[in-house]
Amino acid sequence: MVTDHAPIETPPRAPSPVHGFGTLAVHVGSDHDPTTGAVIAPISLSTTFAQSAVGQPIGAFEYARSSNPNRENLEKCIASLEKAKYALAFSSGSATTAIILQSLAAGSHVVSVSDVYGGTHRYFTQVASAHGVRVTFTPSIEVDIEELIMPETKLIWIETPSNPTLSLVDIRAVANIAHRSGIMVVVDNTFLSPYIQNPLEHGADLVTKYINGHSDVIMGATAFNSDALYERLKFLQNAIGAVPSAFDCWLAHRGVKTLHLRARQASQNASMVAHALEESIHVIAVNYPGSNSHKQRKIAIKQHRDGLGGGMLSFRIKGGKPAAERFCQATQIFTLAESLGGVESLVEVPASMTHMGIPKEQREAAGVFDDLVRLSCGVEDGVDLVADIRQALEKVVVATKVTNGLANGNGHPMSNV
Numbered sequence: 542m543v544t545d546h547a548p549i550e551t552p553p554r555a556p557s558p559v560h561g562f563g564t565l566a567v568h569v570g571s572d573h574d575p576t577t578g579a580v581i582a583p584i585s586l587s588t589t590f591a592q593s594a595v596g597q598p599i600g601a602f603e604y605a606r607s608s609n610p611n612r613e614n615l616e617k618c619i620a621s622l623e624k625a626k627y628a629l630a631f632s633s634g635s636a637t638t639a640i641i642l643q644s645l646a647a648g649s650h651v652v653s654v655s656d657v658y659g660g661t662h663r664y665f666t667q668v669a670s671a672h673g674v675r676v677t678f679t680p681s682i683e684v685d686i687e688e689l690i691m692p693e694t695k696l697i698w699i700e701t702p703s704n705p706t707l708s709l710v711d712i713r714a715v716a717n718i719a720h721r722s723g724i725m726v727v728v729d730n731t732f733l734s735p736y737i738q739n740p741l742e743h744g745a746d747l748v749t750k751y752i753n754g755h756s757d758v759i760m761g762a763t764a765f766n767s768d769a770l771y772e773r774l775k776f777l778q779n780a781i782g783a784v785p786s787a788f789d790c791w792l793a794h795r796g797v798k799t800l801h802l803r804a805r806q807a808s809q810n811a812s813m814v815a816h817a818l819e820e821s822i823h824v825i826a827v828n829y830p831g832s833n834s835h836k837q838r839k840i841a842i843k844q845h846r847d848g849l850g851g852g853m854l855s856f857r858i859k860g861g862k863p864a865a866e867r868f869c870q871a872t873q874i875f876t877l878a879e880s881l882g883g884v885e886s887l888v889e890v891p892a893s894m895t896h897m898g899i900p901k902e903q904r905e906a907a908g909v910f911d912d913l914v915r916l917s918c919g920v921e922d923g924v925d926l927v928a929d930i931r932q933a934l935e936k937v938v939v940a941t942k943v944t945n946g947l948a949n950g951n952g953h954p955m956s957n958v
C-alpha cells in the first residue's frame with residue numbers, strides 16, 4: 542500500500558442501501574488507486590508494513606495475518622451485499638465454521654439441523670466435542686427448537702437450503718424463538734449466496750462458494766451486525782490465523798462483482814433442468830426449491846429473492862446406486878466432481894462422495910439415498926444443460942437394461958423406457 546493511500550475505516554460501516562445489489566457488488570471496496578488511478582486494486586503481497594515510529598504504522602496495516610488491503614476490500618464488499626455492518630473472510634468455509642464454534646465457551650450447547658454439509662457434521666461431531674461444545678441435531682428444527690433449547694444453548698445452526706436434499710428452514714420462525722433466549726443463529730447460506738437470500742436480520746450468516754464462483758478459490762466468510770461478535774471473531778481470525786491469501790481475496794473480489802448475474806443465470810438453468818427431470822420417467826423425485834412441486838415452496842417465496850431456487854438441485858434416479866453412478870459418467874457438460882457454485886456445471890453422488898462420512902442410517906433418514914444425484918448448475922446455456930441431462934438419462938437406462946435385466950440390486954423397479 543502506498544503511504545498516501547486514504548486509510549481504510551476499521552471496522553467498516555454498512556454502506557448506504559440506496560444502491561442495488563449489482564452496483565454494490567461492482568463498487569464497494571473497489572476504490573480507484575489514489576496514486577496511479579488503477580481501476581482495479583493491485584494484489585498487495587507484502588506481509589509487513591512500514592511504520593513511521595515505533596507502534597505507528599504509516600497506513601492502516603501492520604502485518605498481513607491481522608489485516609491486508611485485499612482482504613479488507615473483499616470484506617467490505619461482502620458486508621454490503623449481506624446488508625451487514627461487518628464481514629470477515631477466512632481460509633475456507635470450514636475454518637469459518639470452526640472459528641464460530643471456537644468463539645463459544647467450553648460447556649456450550651448447539652442445536653443444528655441434521656441435514657448439514659458433510660464437513661460441518663464432521664466438525665460438530667468429531668472436533669467441537671474436544672473443546673467441550675455439544676451439538677444436538679434435529680431433522681425438524683421449526684417444531685423441536687423450544688424443546689431442545691437448554692440453559693447452555695448458545696447457538697442455533699441452520700443450513701437452508703440444505704445440502705444435498707435442498708430442504709428449507711423458515712429462518713424467521715427459528716430466529717424468533719432463539720432470540721427470545723438470547724441465542725445466536727447462524728445460517729449457512731452457501732447454496733443461495735447473498736444475492737438470493739439475506740438471512741442477516743436473523744443472526745450471523747456464513748457463505749462460501751458462490752461469492753468467488755469460478756472454482757479457483759477455497760474461502761469462507763461470515764457477515765453479522767454485532768460489535769461484540771466482531772471483536773470476538775476478529776480476535777480469533779488473527780489469533781488462529783486461518784486467513785485467506787491476498788491473491789485469493791483479490792480473485793474472490795473479482796468474482797463477486799458478477800455474483801448477481803451468475804446467480805440469476807444459474808437459477809434459470811436449474812429451473813429448466815428441474816423441469817426436465819420432473820418430466821422424465823427415469824426420475825423418482827426432484828428436490829428444487831424453485832419448483833412448485835417443492836414441499837416448502839412457500840418458504841422459498843418468502844425467503845428468497847423473487848422466489849428464485851438457486852443453482853443447486855438433487856434428484857433420485859431410477860435404478861439405484863449403479864444408475865446414479867453411470868449417470869454422472871454419462872453427462873458431457875456436467876463434470877463429475879465435488880463442490881458447487883462455479884460457472885461450470887457439476888454433478889456428483891453425495892452418498893458415495895461428499896456425504897460418505899455420514900453413517901448410512903443417518904444419511905437415509907435425511908433423504909440422502911444411494912440413488913440421489915446432486916447437480917450444481919453453472920452459467921452455460923440452459924438448453925444445452927437440459928439436452929445433456931436428457932442424453933445421460935437415456936444412456937443410463939440402456940446400460941441398466943443390458944447389465945441388470947429386469948431389476949437392480951437395490952430393489953427399485955426398472956424404469957421402462
Ligand SMILES: *Cc1c(COP(=O)(O)O)cnc(C)c1O
Pocket residue numbers: 632633634635636658660661700704729731732749750759760761
Ligand atoms: C463447501 C461447504 C462448506 C465448507 O466450505 P470449504 O471452503 O470447503 O471449507 C460449508 N457449507 C456448505 C454448505 C458447503 O457446501
